[in-house]
Amino acid sequence: MQTTEPRRLMWLARTAPDRPALSVENAAGEWVIYTTGELYERVRATAGYALASGLERGRHTLIALPNGEGLVRAVLASWMLGCTPVIIPPQATDMEKQALSKDLGEVVGEAFRWSESELATALGPDASRSVFSPRGLEPSLTWYMPTGGTTGLPTLFPVSPGPSTALTGARRLMENARWSPGAVQLSIGPLTHAAPLMMCMAGIGGGSHVVMPRRLDPVSLKSAIERFTPTWCQLTPHQMALVEANQSLWDALCPSLTGMLHTSAPCPEEVKRRWITRLGGKRVYETYSSTQAVGTTICDGDEWLAHPGTVGRPFLSNQVLIADEGGRQLPPGEVGEVFMRSEWTEVFASDDPQRLRRGSRDFLSVGDLGYTDSDGYLYLTGRLNDIILVGGANVSTREVEGVLLTHPEISEVVVVKRPDPLMGEVVHAVVVPSDMKDPPDIEVLREHCLGKISQYKIPLTANFVEALPRSHSGKVERFLRR
Known part of the structure; x- marks a missing residue:
């Protein structure tokens, strides 16, 4: 049986209890460091409190928290109880919340709600709880995460398969981008989005030290970099541009990085080239995927320079197919809808057919357009919903x-x-x-x-x-x- 993520943390807590697992910046700008031993005991206490408060195993929990130890602990405690977290941005407007929950009204309404006060009470000396340890039961879904889907409107999507399988896959991708279990991993993206949360949780479970500034600004980032000397990070192109626009921040971060992986959106060519020039082609990686995780591509900087504009080739057993409107496969160089297939595709294909566009041969699409070249590298040209019919x-x-x-x-x-x-x-x-x-x-x-x-x-x-x-x-x- 595959090790569950809470059991993985338990093993780390027993074998290296004093090793830093998570460092977060509080509202006063002070850094709080949690060792693997401390983090595990806090998660265990939190799961026990939820159980004593009436949360049934296998149900849903609702998490609308800012980046920090509380969000990480709520997710891990939910998994420890075999529950699926439903994660929404804490700053979401009423319109966004309505759009997010329109397909999950009952699930969201019945979910156990983790708040800052609940998390604080869970650790209080008077909290009524039983001693709880992970028992090898994980939810079948990792979490519900916000995604723009194929319409651009936010919705909550169930990410399959379970946490251990999903995070093991994430660690394999990260390792390909020069992450290692002993990495000092800078985490600056909002944990209400797939890539930052996936890689943060994969890093903690994999034995790295995750460093999380309170906000994305030069002061917080500089504090994190100077104190902890990060060796690996995941960024968006927007964050890459912000970092390089601040010379002192740029100079502080780059020397210690063994690798960085950028995700989320197309990267402007000039930004990409400057990062490759500064770090070298073997330390800059790009991956293309989606919240739905129907497939993944990856490339390093040297590959990108040889194939400018690419988002990479399929990672490991993943496959890419470009098809026309009739589902017929197109040859290299012709633009069509991008369909992908991975070892998890069957899970999605058997799910609600309205959630994803299903293509021929069980390939799935999230609505992107693109083409491949003769070497199998994928290039994106737009989205189906970004087409205007004039x-x-x-x-x-x-x-x-x-x-x-x-x-x-x-x-x-x-x-x-x-x-x-x-x-x-x-x-x-x-x-x-x-x-x-x-x-x-x-x-x-x-x-x-x-x-x-x-x-x-x-x-x-x-x-x-x-x-x-x-x-x-x-x-x-x-x-x-x-």
Whole structure:
């Protein structure tokens, strides 16, 4: 039987009880270090408190907590009881919470709710609880995690298989990106997103020391880097750009890293090249996957330089298939829908058919478009829901954004569709100008696009904003601009 994650922590607590497992920065800017022994006892006490409070094994727990020891402990305690955590961002708006829970109303309503006060009470001297130890029972689902799915609107998705299988797979991917059990692992992404949480939990269970700043700003990051000297980290392209924009932070982090893995969103070419130049091709890795974990690709910096723009080749037994609208496989170089298959695909294929698009031969899709080259490297070109149908002609929002971003007066841009009584849909640009006091007008932007893209792809209208709405992981939330 595979070792459960709580049992893995128990083994670490017994064999190396004084080894740091998790360090977090509190609200006062002070660092609190939890050893494997301390973390295990806190998790065990928390599970015992939940059991005494009426939580039945195999049920659901609801976690809406900020990054920190409390969130990590709540997840581990839930698993120890064989429960599936339902994880939502603590800062979620009412609209987002409604969207997240619309398919899980009963599950969310009946879940045992972990709050900061409940977690504090669980460790109190008067807490009524029995001594509890893991008994080898894990939930069949790792957790419910927020995802944009195929629509861009947030929803909670059940991540299969169970915690041990999922985190063992994550550790294999991390090891391929030069992570090791003894790593000092910097964790700066929000744990309400798949990659940061998966790699944080995989790191703790794998024996690394996870270091978690309270927030993503130069002061917190500098404090973490100078005190703990991280050797490995997972970042998003947005976070990569923020780090390199601060020279002292950039200089402090890079020398100690044996490897870094970036995820989540397409990485701007200039940002990627600067990280490769600074760290070398064998220390910069990129992976493409999804919250649904239907498949994974990976590449290092040297591979990326040889195949610019790629998100890698299938990792281990994963497979990629590019198909047209009829499900027919397309040859290298032709753009179609990206379908993937992994050892877990069968689990998803037998699940609710509305959650994922099912392709031929049990390959699954999360709605991305792309192509492969003759060497099997995958390239992404857009999303199905990012296609605008202008008078019956397809327009890729990513293609239009790429052209607009070459204008020197544009800092960021999102292209969305707007309804039109004549054309059905038209192209609209939401622009962050370099100078908000003197932005370029729409005619200037349209003229800039002439000759670069077809006339029907050029934005008909535009509005100018100071910043684009982003999720907690740094992704632009397109659905808020539709």
